[in-house]
Amino acid sequence: MTAAATSARLRPLAEIEARIDVLQAIPGEADAAARELLALGEEILEHWAIGRGLPPTLDKKEGFRVLALHRQGAQGEPSFNACRETVRELVYYYNLVTGDPDHPETAKRLLLASMVLSHLYLFVAGKMQVAGLGEFCCSSRPLRAAGE
């Protein structure tokens, strides 16, 4: 899939939020739910890339596109690293659930994955609402831009 095709199929952020709520309430089949949660994470980060005028990357980092998308999102916008561990936690839960979907804690893991995803959504949606809000996050741009 090209970057342009990827952007064309993007749902509005509000629809993504609604879908996260549904998955939180009724996760369904474990493996499919974990994949969908990860895909929603990618979609949220695609919004961020497009919002900044960048074609969302199709690359993968450590085997995951969501990690590459986060890295892309943080380039020139170091305060975006405030959601770095959130994205990594999403990958962690994806690995736990898909690695052992029959584990007794799978339902809890899916719930936590959806909450982690919800946090990513709220963080990104919040930053997209107010232009330049990112400069208020974590630390000032000049330092972070120079060092990361």
Add this chain to the structure above:
Amino acid sequence: MTAKKYQKVAYYPGCALEGTGHSYNRSTKALGAALGLEIDEVKNWNCCGAMEVKNIDPKLQTYLSSRVMAIAAQEMGYDAVMAPCNGCYHNLKKAEYDLANDEESRQVVDSLSKKAGHGTYKAGEVETIHALDWLKESIGEDGIRERVRNSLKGLKIANYYGCMYTRPRHIFPEKDKGPGSESTSQPHFMDDLLAAAGAEIVDYPLKTACCGGAHSLSDSDISTKLVLNLLRAAEACGADVIATECPTCHSGLEMHQVRAEKRFGIKTTPVILYFTQLLGLALGLNPRDLGVHENISDSLPLLRERGLAV
């Protein structure tokens, strides 16, 4: 007997600990006294530059933080400044980094220091540490274990570090040094200390996630939703308590927990306590002496139920 590392440090409470974070100030001092650690408040300290100054003029923030370190080093003779607030801790570390690496920052700080009539701070004169470093390095888990009088056994705690304790990584060169050092991706010092006090630490996936502090004024609903998510995730992990180590995160969690109930009708159960309050309780200190009554979050019923308060 050799002196403990950080046995006596300069103490920089910062403005939050004199206001909304008063109970953090009270519990930090009470804990230090109970553990035989001396803290000496930085004389005539000023604002660290927080986020407001930093966003308008980062060099001015560097100067403001450098003045605090200059007083601690040059006027009080200390080699370590302990800052319990994540914002202050972060800003002093940032100033340290700037002064070690940026000539323009050095010039601005020198010029403003001369104008203000005090010595210019030079990188490396003091080490800035967080309250977590202070307790971990001076007392450690074994020291806590030896002193526990009321074990936190049975109390399930989600440790919330917030975003500024570990970010950006390059201003914390002492972290990520392998076993024994703090991690910027999975911080654990608070986990270690509270586990040593007997608590059951839950695996909390949002321990460094955003609390929405920066959105508080521009979009309170986003902040409330972020905090609500933190609270609900802690609840889903089985936590009775969220332990904090930052006054901004702490007050945000407390206030938005109340707002979430009023605004969205969603009530959450975890109570919010500073880690210094929890360690103090484990050491047998009186909840009042730790400022538990000053928190918005009412933890006393839970603490009474667990035998940690009367």
